[in-house]
Amino acid sequence: MALSRRSVLLGAGVSTLALGGGAWAFVTSHREEDLVLSVLHRLVGPFEMSRENLTALTQEVKLPAPLKSSVLATVEQLGGAGALKKASSGANESIVDIERRALTEFITKTDYLRREAPSDPVLYKGFQSCTNPYAKFDFS
Numbered sequence: 001m002a003l004s005r006r007s008v009l010l011g012a013g014v015s016t017l018a019l020g021g022g023a024w025a026f027v028t029s030h031r032e033e034d035l036v037l038s039v040l041h042r043l044v045g046p047f048e049m050s051r052e053n054l055t056a057l058t059q060e061v062k063l064p065a066p067l068k069s070s071v072l073a074t075v076e077q078l079g080g081a082g083a084l085k086k087a088s089s090g091a092n093e094s095i096v097d098i099e100r101r102a103l104t105e106f107i108t109k110t111d112y113l114r115r116e117a118p119s120d121p122v123l124y125k126g127f128q129s130c131t132n133p134y135a136k137f138d139f140s
Contacts, residue, residue, distance in 0.1 A: 033058045039102045047112065060105045063098065126129035 011068045033051070041047070049057075106112060111123045114133070 011053060022073075032063050035063065035098070036061055036102050039099055040106055043099060043103055044106070044112070048119070049110075049124075050123040053110075053122070056124045056126070057105060057109065061098070061101045094122060 033054050037049075037054060109125055109127065111125060115122065
């Protein structure tokens, strides 16, 4: 059986579409919570946090457009954030910005630093006007 140029081109086109569709599905399957969790695990180490608390924390972190977040989440989970930082200044700025925002929101709006044991789950506390546990608001 001889292959014609037309059948080879048709096969290459179908293969390209299949690979592109698979890649698109893989990239868009990562959620914003996955990006924030992956960045935080890399920066502060492993911790436990409920999905509801993680979703509330993620809403506080101002992430870029959903598609860009999905691509960055995929790169982060594949371990390529360091390489992406070196490769492109625009990507470097995006990753550094996400790291700063996520870490700031995590430290200031959770009980991560006040847990009794490292195995205790991290709780999202939300906005608090003062995080000092020794502050006294009784001025009388």
